[in-house]
Amino acid sequence: MIEAVLKPGGDAATALYIVAFSLFIIGIKQGTHPTTAKRGNMIAAVGMAVAVVATLLLDGMGNWGLIVIGLAAGSAIGAIASVRVQMTEMPQMVALYNGVGGGAVALIAWSELRHGISIGGDIPLEELIPTLLAAVIGSVSFWGSNIAFAKLQDLIPTRPLAVPGQQVINAVLLIGIVAACVDIAVNNGDPSQALFIGILIAAAILGNLVVLPIGGADMPVVISLLNAFTGLSAAAAGFALDNVALIVAGTLVGSSGTILTLEMATAMNRSVSNILFSGFGGAPAGGGGGSGEERPHTSIGAQDAAIKLAYADSVVVVPGYGLAVAQAQHAIKEVADELEKRGVPVSYAIHPVAGRMPGHMNVLLAEADVPYEQLKEMEEINPEMPRTGVAVVVGANDVTNPAAKNDPDSPIAGMPIIEVSEANEVIVIKRSLSPGFAGIDNDLFYEPNTSMLFDDAKKAAADIAAEIQNL
Amino acid sequence: MTLFTEITIFVLAIFVGFEVISKVPTTLHTPLMSQTNAIHGIVMLGGLIVLGYADDPLEYVIGTIAVAFGAINIVGGFMVTDRMLGMFSKKPKPKGEGESK
Numbered sequence: 001m002i003e004a005v006l007k008p009g010g011d012a013a014t015a016l017y018i019v020a021f022s023l024f025i026i027g028i029k030q031g032t033h034p035t036t037a038k039r040g041n042m043i044a045a046v047g048m049a050v051a052v053v054a055t056l057l058l059d060g061m062g063n064w065g066l067i068v069i070g071l072a073a074g075s076a077i078g079a080i081a082s083v084r085v086q087m088t089e090m091p092q093m094v095a096l097y098n099g100v101g102g103g104a105v106a107l108i109a110w111s112e113l114r115h116g117i118s119i120g121g122d123i124p125l126e127e128l129i130p131t132l133l134a135a136v137i138g139s140v141s142f143w144g145s146n147i148a149f150a151k152l153q154d155l156i157p158t159r160p161l162a163v164p165g166q167q168v169i170n171a172v173l174l175i176g177i178v179a180a181c182v183d184i185a186v187n188n189g190d191p192s193q194a195l196f197i198g199i200l201i202a203a204a205i206l207g208n209l210v211v212l213p214i215g216g217a218d219m220p221v222v223i224s225l226l227n228a229f230t231g232l233s234a235a236a237a238g239f240a241l242d243n244v245a246l247i248v249a250g251t252l253v254g255s256s257g258t259i260l261t262l263e264m265a266t267a268m269n270r271s272v273s274n275i276l277f278s279g280f281g282g283a284p285a286g287g288g289g290g291s292g293e294e295r296p297h298t299s300i301g302a303q304d305a306a307i308k309l310a311y312a313d314s315v316v317v318v319p320g321y322g323l324a325v326a327q328a329q330h331a332i333k334e335v336a337d338e339l340e341k342r343g344v345p346v347s348y349a350i351h352p353v354a355g356r357m358p359g360h361m362n363v364l365l366a367e368a369d370v371p372y373e374q375l376k377e378m379e380e381i382n383p384e385m386p387r388t389g390v391a392v393v394v395g396a397n398d399v400t401n402p403a404a405k406n407d408p409d410s411p412i413a414g415m416p417i418i419e420v421s422e423a424n425e426v427i428v429i430k431r432s433l434s435p436g437f438a439g440i441d442n443d444l445f446y447e448p449n450t451s452m453l454f455d456d457a458k459k460a461a462a463d464i465a466a467e468i469q470n471l
Numbered sequence: 472m473t474l475f476t477e478i479t480i481f482v483l484a485i486f487v488g489f490e491v492i493s494k495v496p497t498t499l500h501t502p503l504m505s506q507t508n509a510i511h512g513i514v515m516l517g518g519l520i521v522l523g524y525a526d527d528p529l530e531y532v533i534g535t536i537a538v539a540f541g542a543i544n545i546v547g548g549f550m551v552t553d554r555m556l557g558m559f560s561k562k563p564k565p566k567g568e569g570e571s572k
Binding site: 008009020024025027028029031032033034035037038041042044045048051052055056058060061062063066067069070071073074075077078079081082083085087090093094097098100101103104105107108110111112114115126223224227230231233234235237238239241242243244245246247248249250251252253254255256257258259260350352355357358359360362363366367372375377 | 472474477480481484485487488489491492493494495496497498499500501502503504505506507508509510511512513514515516517518519520521522523524525529530531533534535536537538539540541542543544545546547548549550551552553554555556557558559560
């Protein structure tokens with residue numbers, strides 16, 4: 001027999017919510033170091049349990065059968081997915097979680113509006129306006145995240161898909177949404193539910209149209225931005241429901257997403273609006289690259305590479321997303337192990353946008369048992385480059401292109417890069433000389449101290465490890 | 472709660488959020504994102520309240536889906552974060568295990 005004990009909006013419920021969000025903040029704070037982060041995650045999870053139990057104890061709660069079904073179904077899906085997901089698929093998973101979070105908010109907003117209508121009388125604007133905001137932002141993030149998921153999962157092409165007149169359609173949709181919201185707010189005595197559903201649909205189309213034209217290389221920014229959106233939508237729902245836990249938790253998520261968005265955009269030296277509205281990130285496939293003329297480059301095999309590495313003073317590995325695609329992180333770790341056995345220090349230089357989401361490459365390398373102390377950030381490793389014996393570029397391209405520094409006319413001019421060309425020698429493991437996401441030729445490949453090893457990253461790394469062993 | 476109390480909480484939470492999260496190192500940004508996914512699952516409270524007080528079929532459906540979505544966020548988010556962080560806190564394997572062949 002469940003006896004409800006807490007009054008909705010009462011002191012006891014609010015006190016428990018305050019405990020909950022305090023635990024979220026402590027949990028995130030513990031997440032600032034790899035050794036304490038796991039405990040921090042537990043603390044945040046305890047906070048969530050407190051919040052959920054407090055809500056279940058609210059006076060007058062009913063429909064327990066449906067609550068159990070919803071909880072059980074969601075928990076099962078979440079648990080299975082979290083165990084099965086590959087680390088290379090984390091961006092998709094986070095995109096999907098952003099999506100369901102936004103979707104939940106949009107549904108709650110719809111229900112809140114129906115609730116307000118059924119009570120009758122004027123719905124207070126301080127409740128109605130956040131409800132509308134939650135509906136719009138939630139719906140945009142649900143659909144936008146689904147598109148991002150589909151792109152990352154290769155269900156739809158990752159290249160930018162532009163609709164003719166895109167900007168005009170987006171603007172019209174946005175104006176329509178705002179107008180409909182104003183209409184509902186003005187008629188708050190008898191708001192039109194059909195109009196509200198219209199808002200949800202228009203926001204859904206907007207979410208699709210905003211993400212479709214964004215290329216694969218820009219996904220780290222998109223995921224972070226949608227993360228921020230879902231957070232804000234939760235905060236808006238908190239205002240609508242007068243719930244402090246939602247307001248604080250949603251705002252924390254919103255801050256996190258915003259920080260990551262700005263950091264990713266800085267790492268690409270582009271503004272967020274440029275990323276969202278320019279359809280770059282894969283568009284100019286012919287621009288600059290493949291202009292016909294063969295530029296001279298040095299090509300080597302695994303044996304030569306092994307010798308260069310084994311007798312180097314120090315080695316810096318520069319991994320890119322290509323490493324993850326080839327599943328080469330374990331093979332690279334083996335090369336590093338062989339080198340360390342011979343006394344060659346190895347570290348890894350991680351560009352902020354090396355993966356498909358913030359910090360992605362670090363997780364992939366951690367999965368391959370690379371100690372996090374060896375993972376160096378770009379600002380940390382660049383000053384050490386001139387003292388580095390050999391820099392090995394695996395599956396990375398644009399983030400090592402010296403044109404970003406030297407050629408003011410380059411499309412990537414000004415983008416912060418890992419300055420591998422400063423190292424004594426550079427080995428680039430790559431299938432061909434083809435350009436990367438930005439669609440431009442990489443000057444690094446043609447520098448005199450660069451050797452190209454044309455092969456699949458995984459195979460090349462395995463060969464090099466074997467050759468070092470034979471030395 | 473008055474609207475202005477809520478706005479006060481919101482603004483302070485922005486500052487706390489920026490302060491705390493900007494100290495999270497790049498290495499941990501992916502787990503941070505999946506953890507914020509889980510924290511975002513707090514919207515399940517909204518779903519529970521909606522469903523707990525629902526009294527017509529459409530709201531039953533909306534509420535149940537919202538609760539399920541929230542539960543996916545909470546359970547999936549915390550579990551996958553835990554799994555990832557386990558990789559970071561793992562002790563380096565004793566020498567010889569992966570290299571014996």
